[in-house]
Amino acid sequence: MSPTPRTTRDPRSRPPVLLVVLAGVGIALFAVPLIGLVGRVPWARLPQLLATEIVVDALRLSLIASVSATVIALLLGIPLAYVLARLEFPGRALIRGIVSLPLVLPPVVAGAALLFALGRRGLVGEAVYEVTGLLLPFSTWGVIIATTFVAMPFMVITVEGGLRGLDQRYEGAAATLGAGRWTVLRKVTLPMIAPSILSGLVLTWARAFGEFGATITFAGNLQAETQTLPLAVFVTLESDRDAAVAISLLMVVVSLVVLVALRDRWWRSG
């Protein structure tokens, strides 16, 4: 091959045209519905549509539920990911499958399963109700459980991936230098997989913020109690489409800000 002049770009960094075209189609698949939504936004009435009691209540509930689900996923999801990544035990593949199931299950199925297990007449729920009087369906607790069930797998999968990619020699070195297991975990392992944890946090939160099917099936739909933003969209779509579009826009903007801002951050650090 003759040497190419320095002014043209290195052909190895230029992807095939077909690839770019297909990627463009992929982008359109996600962008076109978004444009459709934005095209329907009643901009002039937006502040008044979003200042209603329904929206304020739903936003508050959505934030409570999504942040709670993320905190629970942090507390339970990291240990679970650690066990799946580091411990050899029979049935590990099955456990991993069960933990990942909410990623692929229709959320309505997840909601029905939760109802049969944790409802007032459910397998576990009946005992809980009789001992504590606590009713999970039709309560904010139910919303938190439903969103956690659907969203936490994102944390487990992401952190497990981070742990598997980690060079264990660093942990070995720390242990050789006399650090206890807990210290190694806190001072070496967790800081090294921080990008995976952050990534898991963001994905978990975003999935929890958008949860609909499991919530309405398990926790029901009541303003200020169980009606999160996605449920408010569903209900207002039938009565006041402008309001539904306004709430949808609110959800898109909030989710997009979190995904773009935080994703960039972990991408750079990772």
Next chain:
Amino acid sequence: MLLLSITACNGRSNEEVLVSAAASLTDAFSEIEAVYEETHADVDVVLNFAGSSTLREQILEGAPVDVFAPANQATMDEIVQTDMHLGDPVVFATNLLQIAVAAGNPAGVTGLGDFADQGLLIGLCAPDVPCGDFARQILANAGIVAAIDTNEPDVRALLTKIEVGELDAGIVYATDILAVEGSVEGIDIPEALSVVAEYPIAVMADAPNPDGAAAFVDFVLSDEGHAVLDDYGFVSP
């Protein structure tokens, strides 16, 4: 919506009739479809069931619907106001509402008065769905402020939660209680407080198959159609 767009993509044969019907008509219209297709072998009736207000939205957004049968006049009126109908809507069935409780009535519900009890778990259909609208009219007639725990998206979702015992009581159509006989019990609502649900049917102005649509509507209104509806607990007007 997905169903509708797939139907549209595939290109529709002349003899397909797309019927958008209220969720409470699920069993009765499925039977009518079977009976109708037996005698009209060249016709394929495609049924699209959902809450009436969802179906209305689909039609207003341009779904290629031939026949529309919602669970109340108000929903049909909105179609009529936008001139989306062909010929006047006709009421083909009526339905009563009943209080639904789980089999054996574990919470001991006796009537509408129990709907104000904070200690009971009460569900209604959402206010924008006909069954939710009717339920609220009935409670208003009775002067009761209900302690509602959930507004379900459609009557079948509400019924399921009553059936599995997660809700103590709700207000649904008498036909729905009949459909799940055994697992749900119905309690009559006093006639003076009750509301009669009327089901109108009409051919849509943009029907891709107006002749097939008209023939199907005629069948629903015929003695044969009414016989099926009667079997499922609907009352002929």
